[in-house]
Amino acid sequence: MSVKEIYPVKGLRGEVTIPGDKSISHRSIMLGAISLGTTEITHFLKGADCLSTIDCFRKMGIEIEETPQSILVHGKGLHGLSAPADILNVGNSGTTTRLMSGILAGQNFASVMSGDDSLNSRPMGRIMTPLNLMGANVTSIVGNNCAPLRITPGKIHAISYTSPVASAQVKSAVLLAGLYGDGTTSVTEPALSRNHTELMLQSFGAEVASTMHPDGSATASVEPCEQLYGQKICVPGDISSAAYFIAAGLLVPDSELLVKNVGTNLTRAGFLEVCKGMGADITLLNQTYEGGEGRADVLVRTSHLKGTTIEGNLIPTLIDEIPILAVMASQAEGPTIIKDAAELKVKETNRIDTVTEGLRAMGATITPTEDGMIIPGSSPQSGGQPLKGAKINSYLDHRIAMSFAVAGLIADGTTQILDSQCVDVSYPDFFQSLENCMEEQRMCLGTF
Numbered sequence: 001m002s003v004k005e006i007y008p009v010k011g012l013r014g015e016v017t018i019p020g021d022k023s024i025s026h027r028s029i030m031l032g033a034i035s036l037g038t039t040e041i042t043h044f045l046k047g048a049d050c051l052s053t054i055d056c057f058r059k060m061g062i063e064i065e066e067t068p069q070s071i072l073v074h075g076k077g078l079h080g081l082s083a084p085a086d087i088l089n090v091g092n093s094g095t096t097t098r099l100m101s102g103i104l105a106g107q108n109f110a111s112v113m114s115g116d117d118s119l120n121s122r123p124m125g126r127i128m129t130p131l132n133l134m135g136a137n138v139t140s141i142v143g144n145n146c147a148p149l150r151i152t153p154g155k156i157h158a159i160s161y162t163s164p165v166a167s168a169q170v171k172s173a174v175l176l177a178g179l180y181g182d183g184t185t186s187v188t189e190p191a192l193s194r195n196h197t198e199l200m201l202q203s204f205g206a207e208v209a210s211t212m213h214p215d216g217s218a219t220a221s222v223e224p225c226e227q228l229y230g231q232k233i234c235v236p237g238d239i240s241s242a243a244y245f246i247a248a249g250l251l252v253p254d255s256e257l258l259v260k261n262v263g264t265n266l267t268r269a270g271f272l273e274v275c276k277g278m279g280a281d282i283t284l285l286n287q288t289y290e291g292g293e294g295r296a297d298v299l300v301r302t303s304h305l306k307g308t309t310i311e312g313n314l315i316p317t318l319i320d321e322i323p324i325l326a327v328m329a330s331q332a333e334g335p336t337i338i339k340d341a342a343e344l345k346v347k348e349t350n351r352i353d354t355v356t357e358g359l360r361a362m363g364a365t366i367t368p369t370e371d372g373m374i375i376p377g378s379s380p381q382s383g384g385q386p387l388k389g390a391k392i393n394s395y396l397d398h399r400i401a402m403s404f405a406v407a408g409l410i411a412d413g414t415t416q417i418l419d420s421q422c423v424d425v426s427y428p429d430f431f432q433s434l435e436n437c438m439e440e441q442r443m444c445l446g447t448f
């Protein structure tokens, strides 16, 4: 087990260039693999989850080259994958498992996917139900609606599916299977989740439509297609990774950070909206668009934050940022209420529980609820709930490790992040980038 020690600091300065977006990196390998021609991906995230996706597609006969600047996926078309000789190891990655299920559902060979203990305890019934309704044969080998999953060939039919959860993974699994269908496949979700699959499918040549309904629900649909065609993709920085540096810049006294190359797709950017609502001094610079995805540099200065309510349709746009938002809320004036976020319970850990355990260990008050948490405010004088250094069990959840590393920067005393190596899942250079923002060498972090 690797333990990272974090000490309190003042004055984070400089620039951080944010690594590639995890969601977009996964999708670029998957769509590249089932397209004709070569897909060239720059700023690909070489985190453990995306490497699991690469490994799975290599096992299905796809040549994927890694050059210093890019990843080249030599796609074989919609029907070009070959039967894997072995179990497809999806590691810790829910995105790999659920999106790949949609692709595997359309293949004429059998496959088995399995991951680590966390992954194998996450709910897969949410993709099994719609895919099996489409005519696929996806079964849970243990019979508990979790991975390992076995997928055997079936004839795929188009469906109109209403998902009970706003989940890009469910939506994407159905749309990807829909490529192999016999008519228009559509998915309606209660609120719009990240739309990277729709945008990327469109740029690879699929016919995709998206509609927002007056009640806030959203429908995405896809037509079956003959072939997709490889593209050049420059992956924007991951806003979910940027969130730790934006939070650190806001919370650590006397800081000014330029967080560069942040993806600003509106279906992902709820974190920025909430920061602004909390009174954060953040400015978006150099905004550009490519392949339908926006990006910008974010200038952050230390700010006095106010509590807020985070709920409803905003939740899917910031679901992975809730642990770091909870840390920010502990330092805000006035209470923060997070609700409609029961999905937090089925991530790498139950993040309502792990956030509660971590904040309590650091001396903060937090009340977990069925679908979120309440973090009481502080008075204007106290400047937030004082945090004290503590031993934080990350439970191998990368978002918990990074959120509490940021909390450690403003805590009194030393904070230890247990199993800190789990940041490799989405941000292998996280601790190095954090050290680079600390002005004085003596501030560097300890590892043992």
Ligand SMILES: O=C(O)C1=C[C@@H](OP(=O)(O)O)[C@@H](O)[C@H](O)C1
Binding pocket: 022, 023, 024, 095, 166, 167, 168, 169, 170, 172, 193, 194, 319, 320, 343
């Ligand atoms: O589609 C994606 O890339 C993701 C969707 C989200 O999951 P859900 O679809 O389960 O909400 C998110 O939590 C995950 O980190 C990545």
Ligand SMILES: C=C(OP(=O)(O)O)C(=O)O
Binding pocket: 049, 092, 093, 094, 095, 096, 320, 347, 348, 399, 426
């Ligand atoms: C939930 C996450 O990812 P996944 O579902 O792909 O494991 C995450 O990165 O926070």
